Amino acid sequence: MNPSSHPTRLAGFTLIELIVSMAVLTIMLTMILQITNSTRNAVKLTESKSNNDAIARRAFDRISRDLAQIIIRDDARIEFKSNPGNDQISFLTRTKGFTASGGAGDRDVSLVSYSILYDPTVGEKLLRGTSGKLFAFDSADALKLNASLPFPAISPDNLQLLSNNVIRLEVEYLIQGGSGVTQEITAPATSQNLRGLVITLVTLDDWARRAIKPYRMESIAVNFTDAALGKRTLKTWSLKRDELAKSGIAGLPKDALQSIRCYQRTFLIP
Amino acid sequence: MEYPHPITPTRTLGFTLVEVVVALGIFVFAVTVLIGAIPMGMKQVQAASNESLSITSMESIRDDLALALASKMATSLRYGLTPPGAGETTPVDFKIMENGELAAANETGVFRVMGSVRRPPAATPGPVQLHLRATWPANAPAGRETGAIELVAAFQP
Numbered sequence: 143m144n145p146s147s148h149p150t151r152l153a154g155f156t157l158i159e160l161i162v163s164m165a166v167l168t169i170m171l172t173m174i175l176q177i178t179n180s181t182r183n184a185v186k187l188t189e190s191k192s193n194n195d196a197i198a199r200r201a202f203d204r205i206s207r208d209l210a211q212i213i214i215r216d217d218a219r220i221e222f223k224s225n226p227g228n229d230q231i232s233f234l235t236r237t238k239g240f241t242a243s244g245g246a247g248d249r250d251v252s253l254v255s256y257s258i259l260y261d262p263t264v265g266e267k268l269l270r271g272t273s274g275k276l277f278a279f280d281s282a283d284a285l286k287l288n289a290s291l292p293f294p295a296i297s298p299d300n301l302q303l304l305s306n307n308v309i310r311l312e313v314e315y316l317i318q319g320g321s322g323v324t325q326e327i328t329a330p331a332t333s334q335n336l337r338g339l340v341i342t343l344v345t346l347d348d349w350a351r352r353a354i355k356p357y358r359m360e361s362i363a364v365n366f367t368d369a370a371l372g373k374r375t376l377k378t379w380s381l382k383r384d385e386l387a388k389s390g391i392a393g394l395p396k397d398a399l400q401s402i403r404c405y406q407r408t409f410l411i412p
Numbered sequence: 413m414e415y416p417h418p419i420t421p422t423r424t425l426g427f428t429l430v431e432v433v434v435a436l437g438i439f440v441f442a443v444t445v446l447i448g449a450i451p452m453g454m455k456q457v458q459a460a461s462n463e464s465l466s467i468t469s470m471e472s473i474r475d476d477l478a479l480a481l482a483s484k485m486a487t488s489l490r491y492g493l494t495p496p497g498a499g500e501t502t503p504v505d506f507k508i509m510e511n512g513e514l515a516a517a518n519e520t521g522v523f524r525v526m527g528s529v530r531r532p533p534a535a536t537p538g539p540v541q542l543h544l545r546a547t548w549p550a551n552a553p554a555g556r557e558t559g560a561i562e563l564v565a566a567f568q569p
Contacts, residue, residue: 174443181450188457195464322485337479380511404511408475408490410482 190401193347197307198405201268201343204304208254208270209409211235214333221329228258228266228363229313233333239274249274256304258311264351265359268308268343271301307351309359310344310366312375316408327369333411342375342406344383350398358394362386362402376406459559466523466546469512470563473504474542477529481540481567495540499533507550521550524557539566 155163213234220233232255239252255271315326316338323337330336344366346354354362365382369375387400427435473491480488481495488495491514496502506514507521515521527544542565547557 177447177450181454184454185457188454188461192461195461316479316489318483323479323483323489325489337483338475374513376511377513380509380513406512408472408479410475410479 187400190347190349191403194345194401194403197305197345197347198343201305201308202407204270205256205341206409208235208237209339210412211237212333212411213251214411220333220336228311230255230257231313237272239272251275256311258308262356264306265356266309266363267303268305268311269301270304273300307345307347308343309346309363312342312369314340314369314375316340327371336411338408338410340406340408342379342404344379345403345405347401350401353395353398361391376404379404462548462559463561465510466548466561469508469523470525470544470546472512473525473544474563474565477542478567493529496529496531498531500531502529504528504544523548524550539568541566
């Protein structure tokens with residue numbers, strides 16, 4: 143036995159020992175990494191969900207404040223435009239408003255509108271329009287209460303941005319008929335028999351918004367089809383949303399699609 | 413003799429069994445605490461989300477009933493609730509999806525909303541009263557739910 147060879151052998155680890163310890167370390171690291179990864183994903187998903195909840199709540203609350211002031215009379219008109227894709231609603235409210243440039247002072251009645259507009263820099267966005275109106279026949283911005291006359295126009299300078307995160311707006315109407323209230327997809331000409339609005343939105347949080355190019359936003363929006371009579375829009379859209387999150391759209395990041403959400407609220411007219 | 417203490421190197425170079433066991437114990441404890449904290453945080457986030465979603469759903473049911481009462485409909489539009497006659501009580505037991513829709517027969521849903529709509533007898537007129545209680549998970553047996561929210565409303569006849 144050569145005693146001088148012992149210290150050199152004992153001072154270090156053998157290759158086998160190193161390999162074994164590294165293998166154990168790698169297995170453990172992989173396991174921990176998997177756990178953190180899945181946790182991070184879950185946190186991201188929850189965060190995007192709560193962001194979307196807040197986006198929808200903000201939009202719905204604004205609409206709710208306007209609808210609480212709606213003017214109900216047999217000649218007070220509302221307008222519903224069933225554009226391919228997004229709807230537009232306009233109705234008269236008791237909110238104070240102002241006329242466009244050149245107009246004379248404030249007005250006690252406003253025409254309020256909600257619509258979605260395509261903007262090349264961000265994609266679809268939700269806008270709220272207001273313009274003050276007068277109940278007079280000779281004034282330029284008088285309300286034409288006669289339903290056969292054209293609906294008053296909402297000029298672009300009266301539009302304000304409500305949300306960059308709402309890409310789809312669909313409106314259904316609760317109409318009082320002879321045998322109770324029914325849900326319709328076309329609006330009545332006036333607000334007299336209107337009992338409520340059912341509004342459905344598709345939202346996308348800021349993170350997903352940045353991950354998707356503005357011109358591609360339309361390719362998402364088209365998946366959420368227009369309301370059909372007797373079909374539950376929210377149900378149809380939610381199924382579609384789950385399908386998109388699972389199978390994706392070519393050329394779009396999948397985790398951005400996962401942050402799409404659908405919301406619906408029923409607004410009863412006071 | 414070149415090597416003065418032949419025993420010492422072998423003793424200092426390795427760990428004793430006790431050392432290894434103690435080190436492993438500390439490591440396992442630390443990892444368990446860390447991993448254990450993850451689901452706890454997630455549970456809290458889930459509870460907060462469930463609370464806000466269940467309130468929204470119950471408000472939808474309330475509005476649906478309000479519309480049915482105001483328009484004197486036989487059943488409500490969205491949830492199919494029957495407004496009770498004088499002195500009657502309509503029980504409510506719904507399974508609701510995350511988006512506020514009624515769960516289909518083959519779906520579990522996220523919440524269970526139970527309660528009643530009560531109209532006082534004709535002799536003692538008063539408001540129609542709605543009492544709802546949302547619990548989750550939807551399929552939890554009674555007493556084993558992880559959270560609940562209640563909503564009470566009254567409608568002028």
